[in-house]
Amino acid sequence: MARIAMVLGATGLVGKAVTEALLGSGGWDEVRVLLRRPLDQKHPKLKQTLMNWEQLEQYEDRFSGVTAVFCCLGTTIRTAGSQSNFERVDLHYPLQAAAIAKKKGVKQFLAVSSMGANPKSRNFYSRTKGRTEEGLVAVNFQGLHLFRPSLLLGPRTEYRLGERVAGRLMKALDFLMVGKGAKYRAIQGTTVARAMIKIALAGTYGVHVYSNEVIHVLGKE
Numbered sequence: 001m002a003r004i005a006m007v008l009g010a011t012g013l014v015g016k017a018v019t020e021a022l023l024g025s026g027g028w029d030e031v032r033v034l035l036r037r038p039l040d041q042k043h044p045k046l047k048q049t050l051m052n053w054e055q056l057e058q059y060e061d062r063f064s065g066v067t068a069v070f071c072c073l074g075t076t077i078r079t080a081g082s083q084s085n086f087e088r089v090d091l092h093y094p095l096q097a098a099a100i101a102k103k104k105g106v107k108q109f110l111a112v113s114s115m116g117a118n119p120k121s122r123n124f125y126s127r128t129k130g131r132t133e134e135g136l137v138a139v140n141f142q143g144l145h146l147f148r149p150s151l152l153l154g155p156r157t158e159y160r161l162g163e164r165v166a167g168r169l170m171k172a173l174d175f176l177m178v179g180k181g182a183k184y185r186a187i188q189g190t191t192v193a194r195a196m197i198k199i200a201l202a203g204t205y206g207v208h209v210y211s212n213e214v215i216h217v218l219g220k221e
Contacts (some may be wrong), residue, residue, distance in 0.1 A: 005067045005200070006072050006106075008097055010035050013154050014112050015072030017193035022070075027201050032062055053089075056096050060104065068108035068200040069101045083124060090128050095135045107142040108197075108203060110196050115148045115183065115212050137207055143198050147192060150212040154189035164214040183212050191219035 005022050010033040022031045023043045031037065051059050063069075067146045082084040101213050111132070116123070119130035136173035157182055193209060194219035195210065208209050210218065 002065065003027060003067045004032065004065055004071045005009070005029045006034070006063065008034055008069065008071045008094070010039060010072070011114075012072055012074060013056075013189040014074075014192050015151055016195075017154065017189045018070045018072060020093070021190070021193045021197055027197075030109065032066065034059060034062060037181060046095055048192045053093050056093070058069075060100050063101050063106060064103065065105035066106045068110060069097065070196055071097060071109065071111040073097075073121045074112065076113070076202065077125070083178065083198065086125075087128055089130050091135070094132050095139075096141045098136050098141075102139050102141060108200055109136065109139070109143070109147040110200055111136060111147065112192065112196075113146045113148050113151045117146075117148055143203060143205050144207045145204075146198070146207075146209045147196060147215055148209060148211055149187045149192050149215055150184050151186040152189050152192070153186050185212065185216065187212060187216060187219075191216060193219070194221065195219035 005020070005028050008014055009020050010019045019031060019033060019039070020041070022028050023045055028045065030047060032049065034049050034051050037055070038050060047082065049059060049062050056214060073089055073093050075089045077086045078133070080089060081098055094111060101109055114129045116126040117129035117133055118126055119134045121130060123198055153161060154180065192215055195215045199213050212220055217218040
């Protein structure tokens with residue numbers, strides 16, 4: 001039986017790293033991506049579908065036969081322009097995709113969340129991420145894997161000044177991030193990608209949450 005991966009958010013930092021790693025792995029027969037603009041990348045395993053996220057239901061057939069969905073959707077409030085637009089990308093799209101994936105028989109769903117995700121948090125960002133996690137759990141996948149990285153490092157298509165400054169600072173202070181501070185260590189997008197793929201290949205049942213420290217270990221080359 002063919003092992004087919006689907007990546008949502010393939011143009012983002014982690015999504016792009018996941019896509020590239022999947023294409024370079026011998027464990028996957030096909031890699032499908034749903035996206036608004038095409039990737040420059042060409043590969044015999046890569047199947048791109050250009051789509052409108054507001055019409056996601058029209059692309060249900062692309063989920064058929066998929067072994068695992070890698071949900072790497074995410075934005076910032078600044079980029080989104082408002083909290084409602086942020087929720088659309090980080091909450092509603094992932095949950096809509098999860099519902100379709102479940103309907104089409106997908107067994108494994110892996111999603112990038114965030115450290116501090118909590119549906120009861122006073123912080124809007126953390127609360128939204130927590131609500132997304134809560135919604136994904138309710139879908140009841142055979143295997144649901146939630147990854148909670150700290151600050152993500154790596155090349156982005158969009159310029160994020162705050163993250164770039166914070167990333168340089170955290171890189172400089174990385175040697176201090178030990179003991180209790182280890183959970184705050186910044187992490188490369190490629191490390192998160194490797195961790196996600198290892199877990200997908202393992203095919204573990206149940207709901208699993210991976211902290212930043214655990215992702216660092218799982219994602220080692």
